[in-house]
Amino acid sequence: MVGGGQLARMTHQAAIALGQSLRVLSVSPDDSAALVAADVRIGTHTDLAALREFAKGCDAVTFDHEHVPTAHIAALAAEGVKIYPGADTIVYAQDKQRMRERLSELGAPVPRWRPVAEAGEIAGFAAEAGGWPVVAKAVRGGYDGRGVWMLADAAAAEELVRTGTPLIVEERVPLVRELAALVARSPFGQVAAYPVVETVQRDGICVEVLAPAPGLPEERALEAQQLAIDLANALGVVGLLAVELFETADGLVVNELAMRPHNSGHWTIEGARTSQFEQHLRAVLDYPMGETSLAAPAVVMANVLGGPDGGMSIDEHLHHLFAADPGVRVHLYGKQVRPGRKIGHVTVLGDDMTSVRARAARAARRLQEGE
Amino acid sequence: MVGGGQLARMTHQAAIALGQSLRVLSVSPDDSAALVAADVRIGTHTDLAALREFAKGCDAVTFDHEHVPTAHIAALAAEGVKIYPGADTIVYAQDKQRMRERLSELGAPVPRWRPVAEAGEIAGFAAEAGGWPVVAKAVRGGYDGRGVWMLADAAAAEELVRTGTPLIVEERVPLVRELAALVARSPFGQVAAYPVVETVQRDGICVEVLAPAPGLPEERALEAQQLAIDLANALGVVGLLAVELFETADGLVVNELAMRPHNSGHWTIEGARTSQFEQHLRAVLDYPMGETSLAAPAVVMANVLGGPDGGMSIDEHLHHLFAADPGVRVHLYGKQVRPGRKIGHVTVLGDDMTSVRARAARAARRLQEGE
Structure with a gap:
């Protein structure tokens, strides 16, 4: 796995079980x-020589993030490395403009959007798309709320454009909530879909995930799963595809792909x-x-973020949490x-979403802030 | 963790989650x-210098097996290493004679037993304990059926004694089945008990574990848990204590401790x-x-053993298994x-013990032998 973050860390745990x-890298x-x-x-994921050396002897190569240049991925694939997802696929998770273009071609539900180079174009788009605010996104490199700006007016647009960041602009979708549909697809073409979840964001960062998405009508859940399956097939994904969705009064809209x-x-x-x-x-x-069914009627994951002072003793907080709730998974x-x-x-499993959610939030807070 | 077997391998997975x-070693x-x-x-677990070097900088030291000499454990503890379980405790998992003596003192239910040095003593024990066969056990070093002999007669006893292995002899317990009670105890003295399980042996090797033990009356399950808790406290265990039990018509009998x-x-x-x-x-x-409750009404673990030819391609078999039963955990x-x-x-979870057990057995067979 290229990239040594927490995704690779948890993938290692899974790899161990598979022998x-x-x-x-x-x-x-x-x-x-x-x-x-x-x-x-x-080594660095932008260094082709490092990638090539790394790939030697691997059964397959995959990624913990989307920052490996597609040219490098294509080069390794041409040399016979099994590298997934491929360059022609991962580009849609790297480049928001390419993603929006491809999804529009495929007829997938997307917000109104436009690539923009000048502040005047943003203002023009705002005028057409129901007015300010509009959402500007960096074409490349954004994550966890970075690379996304809510523009309130022409002045904000001007300021952003001056940074020189390649941008697309999107209408602000009147969303009810955010959902995510996760599927996995093998080179053989088998696709497995997980139950659709609700994701709760704060300041652009995912803080909670509720599985399954509470109160989601079955036909909408199936629609979201089918959309993710269709996209995985159409884009030739091998590995996981997470489709971040907005639920609106009028239906589903694709926000991002990972x-x-x-x-x-x-x-x-x-x-x-x-x-x-x-x-x-x-x-x-x-x-x-593998089977994707839920292990409990209600599952909640809550992220643990570093507190503002950065000075917490995680170990001490962990003691308190374990004493307070011995059933939380950390x-x-x-x-x-x-x-x-x-x-x-942290993850909590149980029968009732309301209480499971409260336990998970309390547990995350305990780890962040102590008692 | 001293020892690099599968127990350390799976402990590493758990350690990762705890940060x-x-x-x-x-x-x-x-x-x-x-x-x-x-x-x-x-390094080798019998080498004190290697153990001492290994322990430097560890928060705590523990074991994947019971073969570290107690003198070494005591030496490290005296030097300030947090090493668990301690020498005065683990000796009861290393030395079957000491274990039987201590359990007898504590009034725990044990089979009739005796340390023996000569074949004549075994024959004498057999005469007192209801006749042949009797069970001979190596005082030290046995595992997975090794170090245990069912002696049919005086000739067999004579042959075994000639090997010079220090032995104890035990009556053959008329068992209904085997159970295991697993508890964990912290230095602080908190003890958590898991549901009591049935263990199914073949040729002295555990092949299946059924959780919870099917049809076990609640009072007997509580008795087994209480026995394990009492032993953990009495022996000063820190970490896990597995009490292997015989269920007989007359009640529980302690077989082994780990x-x-x-x-x-x-x-x-x-x-x-x-x-x-x-x-x-x-x-x-x-x-x-942590909480010890069951995640499903019926859970079955089945061991996967190397086949007689030793030539299986585990990877190919894994493909078949995953295709046949996507819900099995491997x-x-x-x-x-x-x-x-x-x-x-392999582990299978479900609602009905009979079908869960059949699935687990089939999955283990598929990994061992292929389709």
Whole structure:
């Protein structure tokens, strides 16, 4: 796995169960996965020579993030490396303009959008799309709320354009809530779909995932799953595809695509019969897909973020949490605490979504802030 | 963790979730845990200098097996190393004679037994204990059916005694079935008990574990749990204690003790809210214990043993298994296949014990023998 973050860390846990060991290409020996994997190579994902050396002897190569240049991926594939998802596929998770174009071609539901180079174009789009505010997105490189701007007026648009960031602009979708549909697809073409979840964001960062999405009508859940399956097939995804969706009064709208284990799927470690991490490995290693059914009627994952002071003793907080709620499942990523940084997550399973959600939120708060 | 077998391998998976990384003292770099852990030291558990070097900088030291000399454990403890279970405790899992003596003192239910040095003593015991056959056990070093002999007559006793192995002899208990009671105890003295399971043996090797033990009356389950809790307290166990039990028409009898993650607890990885591996870590790191409740009404673990030809392609068999039953959980240990060697296990969760057991047995057979 290229990239040594928490996704690679948790993928390593899944690899161990399959009798495998994950080789990790990590920028630093202190990265989450580098701290726990047996076979760590230090190198940069933008360095083709490092990637080539890394890939030698791997059964398959896949990614913890979407920042590997597609030219490098294509070069390795041409040399016979089994590398998934391929360059022609992952580009739609790297480049929001290409993604919007392709989804529009495929007839998938997307917001009104436009590539823009000048502030005047943004103002023009705003005038057509129902007025300010509009949403500007960096074509490349955004994550966790970075690279997304809510523009209130022409002045804000002007300021953003001056940074020189390549942008697209989108209408602000009047959303009821956000959902995510996670599927995995093997090279053989088998696709498995997880139950559709609700994702709860704060400041652009996912803080909670509710599985299954509470009160989602079955036909809408099926529609979301079918949409994700169709996109996985159309884009030729191998591995996981997470489709981030807006639920609106008028139906579903695709927000973003990710092609790797995804924060919206962390609940599957305990909450589904097959975790997304194992599923991703099964896909890229061309094994048959695993069962995706829920392990409990209600599953909630809550992210644990570094507190504003950054000075918490996670170990002490963990003691308090374990004493207070012995049934919470904890995943810590071995990261230095920084304000707002995802340093772990908790998962709670139960029968009733309201109480499960309250327990998960309390547990995350306890890890962040102590008692 | 001293020892690099599958127990350390699975403990590493649990350590990762807790934000830790397991350091492993492994005899060989090919050992199960050495293949997947980030911090592996090669050395022998009987070498005090290696143990001392290994322990430097560890928060706590514990064991994947019971073969570390108690003198070494005591020496490290005297030097300030947090090492669990301690020498005065683990001796009861190392030395069957000491274990039987101590259990007899504590009034725990044990078979009639006697230390023996001569064949005549075995014959004398057999005469007193209801006749042949009787069970002879090596005082030290037995596991997975090794070090246990069913003696049919005086000639067999004579032959065994001639090997010079220090022995105890026990009556053959007329058992209904075998059970196991697993508890974990922290240095603080908190004890958590798992549901009592049935263990199914073949040729002295555990092949299946049924959780909870089917049809076990609640009062007998509570009795087994209480017995394990009492023993953990009386022996000062820190970490896991597995009490292997015979269920007889007249009640429970203690067969063996183990003080580490145990094969009878592998089902807890998916089948209980807290896995035995995390629980062991929580105990030796002095965290509060985790919830032990079942994740499904019926959970079955089946061991996967190397087939007689030793030539199976585990990878091909895994493909078949995943295609045939996408809901089976698989754990492979990264071991070379040898006849009868435990190379992995499978776990199935469900509502009905009969069908869950059949699925688990079929899955283990598929991994062992293919279609």
